[in-house]
Amino acid sequence: MSGNIVISGSTDRTLKVWDAENGECIHTLYGHTSTVRCIHLHDKQVVSGSRDATLRLWDVDSGECLHVLTGHVAAVRCVQYDGRRVVSGGYDFMVKVWDPETETCLHTLQGHTNRVYSLQFDGAYVVSGSLDTSIRVWDVVTGGCVHTLTGHQSLTSGMELKNNILVSGNADSTVRVWDIRTGQCLHTLQGTVSPL
Template identity: 30%
Template sequence: MEDQKIMLVYRTFILDRASTQWNRTSSKMQQALFSSSDGTIRLWDCHTGQCDNVINIGGEVGSVCSEDPWLFVGMPNVVKVWDTESGAKYSLNGPVGQVNALESVYNLLFAGLEDGVILAWKDTYETNITFQLAATLKGHTHGITSLVVGGGNRLYSGSKDHRIIVWDHENWQCIMTLNGHDDVVKFLMCWDKYLFSGSLDCTIKVWASTEDGSLEVIYTHSEEQGILALSGMTDPDVKPILFTDKGRLFAKQEVQTLQIGPADLFFTGDQIGLLTVYIWLAD
């Protein structure tokens, strides 16, 4: 780390293999949720550094997301669902192959599959706890790598086919296809009215709406290596961190996930299973 004034290492943990995702799973407790390719999910207390729970999934985890009180885990040919309050478990069948990406918003759950298909379920947990398959979205020719929901009923999907597709998740129609990357689109992120995309073509692109409603690239940031993970946060002065170099954090192996935690915490998970927690330092 070049700039000790920017961040310091808060804690480090060793997992069995590479971490893939973080999510706050409880509104009452701030927990870091990390899944690993060893088939386990670990819940860590962000403040004490203690592991609160280890869930043995029984298969390779492709993706994970949470929406209180639900925990969703993508695996080959299935999405498993846990009610973290009651302990009830469910399985959503329908996926073919690995579930590479999950996104949950309102009463919708989206799953991006290795065959390029996106499945959408609606839940009806206000009455009986059931998840009904609502739509099957086809448009990509290769595996889905990233899903994110934005404003205006939009769902964005990134793929190994180098494209981003914009969907309307109310009428399940494809709105437009974005062709701007020359390699796999690894991560998507919505920030305010902008869409950020990171790709193995060594670029991060910022997309914005035009007057006719389409999206165009308004900025391209280039790196020497392909982009494996993308996340955004504010500094201690609550200013967005954009593309001004404020320091560099180094890892022994490829950093495969970046996630933002509570209280200025920042998580990285690398290929060998090292989970590192950083905290912002005030100027």
């Protein structure tokens, strides 16, 4: 959601742009050939990732597809966009950094041994969470893995990154707080009995 706009993605292969005030659909965005698995809105542009292994960059105002990014070989499960670069993670165990204007993959970040389900991107670092139970911190310029964060026992389903502090929620019912500069776990929060 951004301002008065809400974006939804669906199993019907479309995205919809909604007016949050009156609930009306402004645009239906067509182009994906399978389920839309993830979206990320930045200003007036949205990036979508799909089971069709592609990403699409859309203009929210016009509904036009501006760019198509191809290179994953399985479903795209998570995406982040900062207005300059797109970062995507997929069922092919890969994380990719893209220049959407040229539709070029700048880096393919390899190291996970299972599907990538969650991402955070702050312009300097990419953080990826996988079904392999690890979280990896990557340097966006070099494409190198800076740290592998271990301690979770299952899938990291959600993360938030701010000021070099990462909070990760995991299906092992814990929340962990990390310093991504050092790779150290600062806190483990446990209080739920169900997966997060």
